[in-house]
Every structure is written in structure tokens, then in C-alpha cells.
Amino acid sequence: MATDIIIQSAILLLTLAIVFAIRYVPKTPTKHRTDHRATTQTQRHLTRATQLLSRAKSNPQRDQSQTLAKTAIAEIEKALSISPKDPTPHVLKSLALDLLDHKGSALRSLDLALASTRVKSLPEKERxxxxxxxxxxxxxxxxxxxxxxxxxxxxxxxxxxxxxxxxxxxxxxxxxxxxxxxxxxxxxxxxxxxxxxxxxxxxxxxxxxxxxxxxxx
CATH class of the missing domain: 1.25.40.10 (Tetratricopeptide repeat domain)
Structure with a gap:
């Protein structure tokens, strides 16, 4: 009888340990991997957008310049869909909109970048x-x-x-x-x-x- 109780107790403890491991242990590394993946994807889109904007600024052909700026905005929107609280995409979007002569929209993008909810994470030089x-x-x-x-x-x-x-x-x-x-x-x-x-x-x-x-x- 005592042996049965010991075995049952051991099984119960093992079961609880497995449940704990399944419910709690994976959370931190999974969240870390998810956040890292999101950051990497956001940075990839912003890097592409920056390169496109650089080409747009230096391109003397207005049509080509505007096409590049529009493509940059598409990359920026992808970044925003992943990291909506990041101010940097709004700064880049403002530059792209300005190249398209949409100054009012460009101003609104900077307002979003400098909003109190985002500006704290904006590097000082960018601010x-x-x-x-x-x-x-x-x-x-x-x-x-x-x-x-x-x-x-x-x-x-x-x-x-x-x-x-x-x-x-x-x-x-x-x-x-x-x-x-x-x-x-x-x-x-x-x-x-x-x-x-x-x-x-x-x-x-x-x-x-x-x-x-x-x-x-």
C-alpha cells in the first residue's frame, strides 16, 4: 500500500512538472524569438525604403523619382504593419511624401513620429x-x-x-x-x-x- 502511494505521488509530481513545462517554460523564448523576428523584418523593410529614397532623391527624372518614392512608401507600410509603435517608419514616410509633393501628409507623418507615445524611442539625432x-x-x-x-x-x-x-x-x-x-x-x-x-x-x-x-x- 505504501509503495502504491509513493508511485502515485511520483506520477502526480511528474504530471504536474510536465504541465508546468508545457504552459510556462516555452513562453519567454517563444516571445523573444517572435520579437526578434519582427524587429528583423521591420529593419529589412526600412533598409529597403531608405535605399529607395536615396535613389529617388538623386534621380533627376521626376517620373522615376516619384516611382521610387512610392515603392519606398510600400516598404514603409509593411514595416508599420509589423511595428506600428516604431517612430522611424513615420519619419521615412514623411520624406517619401515630401518627394511626392504631399507636404500636408508629410507633416502629419512627422506629427505621428513625434507624438508622445513614440518620440521616446526615437534616437536623439533623428528627433x-x-x-x-x-x-x-x-x-x-x-x-x-x-x-x-x-x-x-x-x-x-x-x-x-x-x-x-x-x-x-x-x-x-x-x-x-x-x-x-x-x-x-x-x-x-x-x-x-x-x-x-x-x-x-x-x-x-x-x-x-x-x-x-x-x-x-
Whole structure:
């Protein structure tokens, strides 16, 4: 009788161990493999999209350039279907839409990339570039209505560029700030912004022309 009880107890323990192994042990490695596969697939689509956009920008034939940009968007959409919370596809989509002259849609894509739910996972350099690019698009879409919003983006970009020492992007940010202040009739602030751009990049044509324009007005 005692032997039967021991055997039954051993069988019960073995059964529980098997159930535990089936239900719990595979979860972590399976999830890890799934996440890794999704990341790899997303990166593959984004790499293709980046290559297509590079070719689109350098292609002098408008029809061919737009075809490449549309193909890039198709790759970006595949990436978004796999990783909808990733901000990078939205940044790339904005570039592709801008090449297609869909500036309003390009601006909306950057809004999605810089949304609070996504921006934390965006690398600082990409965030800096996205802020400056969004300001450019805001001015292109509607200067008068969006100039204040553009100033907010550019002021943040200047702060970020100070921490990263990204001189090229900082020059663009200061130049655009100068343009924004000029649009708002703030001549002193505009002049200071163009002067700051020249301190960063003395050979900046945009900064020099802006400073001359403001000084003459």
C-alpha cells in the first residue's frame, strides 16, 4: 500500500512538472524569438525604403523619382504593419511624401513620429532632424498659421543640438528661427538668430542672406 502511494505521488509530481513545462517554460523564448523576428523584418523593410529614397532623391527624372518614392512608401507600410509603435517608419514616410509633393501628409507623418507615445524611442539625432524638418514643412504648408508652432519646434531643436553638438542641423534651426521671427516682424530676434547661425557656420549662405535682408528692412 505504501509503495502504491509513493508511485502515485511520483506520477502526480511528474504530471504536474510536465504541465508546468508545457504552459510556462516555452513562453519567454517563444516571445523573444517572435520579437526578434519582427524587429528583423521591420529593419529589412526600412533598409529597403531608405535605399529607395536615396535613389529617388538623386534621380533627376521626376517620373522615376516619384516611382521610387512610392515603392519606398510600400516598404514603409509593411514595416508599420509589423511595428506600428516604431517612430522611424513615420519619419521615412514623411520624406517619401515630401518627394511626392504631399507636404500636408508629410507633416502629419512627422506629427505621428513625434507624438508622445513614440518620440521616446526615437534616437536623439533623428528627433532633432524631425523637429527641424517639421518646422520647415509647417512654414511650407501655412506660414502665417503655423509660424508660432514652428518656432516651438525650432527652439527645442536648438536645445537638443546644444547637447549633441550637431552643428549642421543647428545652423538650419537658427536660420529657420530667423525666418520665423522675420515673418512675425521681430527684427531684433531675427537678426540674433541669423547671427547665431553664422557663429556656428560662418559660410552659411542662408544665414548671411537672411542677416542682410533683415538689416536692410
Amino acid at each position: 532633432l532632424e524631425a523637429l527641424v524638418r517639421r518646422a520647415e514643412l509647417k512654414l511650407a504648408v501655412n506660414k502665417k498659421r503655423r509660424v508660432d508652432s514652428a518656432v516651438t519646434d525650432l527652439e527645442e531643436a536648438v536645445k537638443v543640438s546644444d547637447e549633441m553638438e550637431e552643428d549642421g542641423i543647428k545652423t538650419r534651426a537658427f536660420c529657420l528661427l530667423g525666418v520665423c521671427y522675420e515673418l512675425k516682424g521681430m527684427r531684433d530676434e531675427s537678426r540674433k538668430a541669423f547671427e547665431e547661425a553664422l557663429k556656428v557656420e560662418p559660410d552659411s549662405t542662408m544665414a548671411r542672406q537672411g542677416l542682410e535682408r533683415v538689416s536692410l528692412s
